[in-house]
Amino acid sequence: MAGSILGNRVLRKEDPKFLTTGGVYVDDLNSEPLLVGALHATFVRSTVAHANITSIDVSDALESPGVVAIYTAADLGLEPVAATFNPMAKRTLLASGKVRYVGEPIAVVLTEFANQGEDAAEKVIVDYDTLEVLIDIEQAMTSTTHIFEECGSNVVFDSTAIGMPDNTGDEMFADCEVVVKGRFVNQRVAPCPLEVRASAAAWDNDGRLTQWMSTQHAQGARDTIQTANGLDAEKIRVITPDVGGGFGAKIAAYPEELVLGAVAKKAGKPVRWLETRSESMTALGHGRAQIQYVTIGGTKAGKVTAYQMHVLQDSGAWVDIGAILAPFMTRPMASGVYDIPKIEVRTTSVATNTTPVVAYRGAGRPEATAAIERAMDMFAAEIGKDAAEVRRVNLIPKFLEPHSTTIGQTYDVGDYEESLNRVLAAADYTKLRAEQAARRASGSVKQLGIGVSVYVEITAGNSSGESAKIEITQDGRAVVFTGTSPHGQGHVTSWAMIASDQTGIPMDKIDVVWGDTDLVPKGGGTMGSRSLQQGGVAVHVAAGELVEQARKHAARLLEANEEDVVFDKESASFHVTGTPAVAKSWADLSIALASDGGLIQETDYVSQGATFPFGAHVSVVEVDTETGQVKMLRHVACDDAGKVLNPLLLEGQIHGGIAQGAAQALLEEVRYDGDGNPITSNFADYAFISAAELPSFEVIHMETPTPRNALGAKGIGESGTIGSTPAVQSAVIDALAHLGVRHIDMPTTAERVWSEIQKQKVKGN
């Protein structure tokens, strides 16, 4: 019998479509009957960061060619809705009374053709009475101008308010021989999925709303759209076609999507909406955006004994999920891979007049890792020891039973030192240090920097399981229904591999269905690196149960005892022991059960808890000390995501993660001017990383299976980003360590690096 397909480098089933005719994204739905005659929606957006709206005049705009209607919040009867994570903060889906960031939607213009909308939207005249603009987190914390007056403060969420202990201050470090402090900016970045947001809404004659959306979680979107439209559960259907990337920013439904049903209803016609990239850069949520005050202390020999951090999280102009990532994702992972006896973390989330902050690849964990890894580097520099060796001294030793950290997080399994060993060996760390020393000795303009990071993160931490259904058709095909939702990860291939492994049905006879809430009513979507360990495991369990169910039916048809019936995976059929010639195939069983509802297995898999992928990265950069220009030379990554289903897809996730981490470390930053005008609001101004700025990556495999699920799998979607960001940043700083540089905030642009070199020159270094 052939071995399992699991663990093999299987090419993707979904690729031929993407490569020949392209995916079918929301804006490609040309033959959808419900969307015939659809109007096109264009949103009028705030051009100021903080103001009271004194009037909205649409009269000129209504005369613009192709305009059918223009609606404001008042026209649609929109009531204020409370923020999930701070119900005191309220807004209407289209701004009324007040605008709080540039890009906030104020009105919606409906036109006959898509290209008429922008012209008309520009003719809507909004009068503003401007207010003090708060862009800086720390300024917003102390300002008497409150972005959400009802909150009485711009602090919209604080870890101490939900019972997490406050930090005690410097006394925590009283017995430390060495204490180092840092203020790190983990800057605001834009997720930039290549497909911007798009949606379409249509009502049928029975008063049922169908809405297409580019989302990571159709079922979640369905629930919020249902609430926004005041509908009964059976009156709403959300359909997710292909999705051109999400990276966390497409988890929840946004105001534009929540209001589209009401717009279509009032217009009496279906409505399509597609934002431009420039709109997307200000209205799709941003990521990261923390200021971290860090203190680390320990012995001169290199043992860290105390770590304290106060995270100031920029929430932007809403209390979205970005406000709670700091307390629930950054805080519990703050000590990372290190055994630190004393640790304290407080998080304070602050509203500002900027685009709301949401989840972005890693969502709170890259921030935690960046802080502790920077702190570890500065601590190592302070005591004059090698950064990798100081890490080694402080690592939690290998554990295969759950391990609880001082802050109260319990990790599943870990062997951090092995991942560090492997990555240092693969990078040839000793040789790199020798080359660095040689360049320093020669006074070369091109200095070498080596950054090391070791990380652990939490995946599938916020969901309890996933459902799966497998249906066998009468021609012997399997259809897998999953509550997870691909936007590049390759679920069609992965779920087909898992189902094939159990049922023996070849992968080309397995179809995967997702993202249509009529076909898949239950589902947790794809986020937090949860898909394989929950959605994939659900398919695995369902497929196993399907085989057992089928064995019973086969026994009846073969007039045999159940225990005498064997399943031959090779031929994908059931027979009585010893008589393989008389067998029942999947198709036979499906046909036999046709009048009894068919052959279907449905499973609600309950998760055994979060998993904790870990790894170590080494990044090598070259810094031109005359210009500050950084060139990334190598990046070596050892990521342990447990048992690997498909190394091809695993590596793809790691590669993409590394690039996004490197992008934050080197180039990307969302910036505003003092008046709150975004100055990086398109791809010409935002430093989206390209192929030319990156090297090829060296991926080192390591597998420590988790005991928490049957596949032994942990998440891999975000690990690359979490490990790479601090490694790349540290490499840049390390290149200048001999000049006295201890820290440079991200992004380490040529300008910043050059300025830091000049500062050291002034000091005489």
Next chain:
Amino acid sequence: MKVSITVNGKATEHDVEPRTLLVHYIRETLQLTGTNVGCDTSSCGACTVHLNGEAVKSCTMLAAQADGCAVTTIEGMSKDGVMHPMQQAFMENHGLQCGFCTPGMVMAAVSLLNENTNPTEDEIRIGLEGNLCRCTGYHNIVQSVLAAAKK
């Protein structure tokens, strides 16, 4: 105004607004939706097609400028159900994830090899600088192009 453009070997002729971009002619008038729009500043390259055999960003020219020209889109790359060697290389090397940048990336990569049949890794990276991808970190895209060059 009337434009006549040969698209994927077929003659097309339509009345369009003078301001119609080539990408809108392709996506909306001809309903060939393989070609995507990813930005509004000619930065991302998702809309890359071939104009008389050379890669162009179809959001950066008017349909009128393509009058009388031959345009090839991703839909025109496979022949008799067999993928172009570049498409095959992308599949074999996992050169795509969400697929949104892919049509433009493939068109740019084919054009790159037309100009330089045996590029180095650095030449590929510089050659594809105008095509952005958020999923792959470009690693497997570069591998795909290197593999296609060997075919």
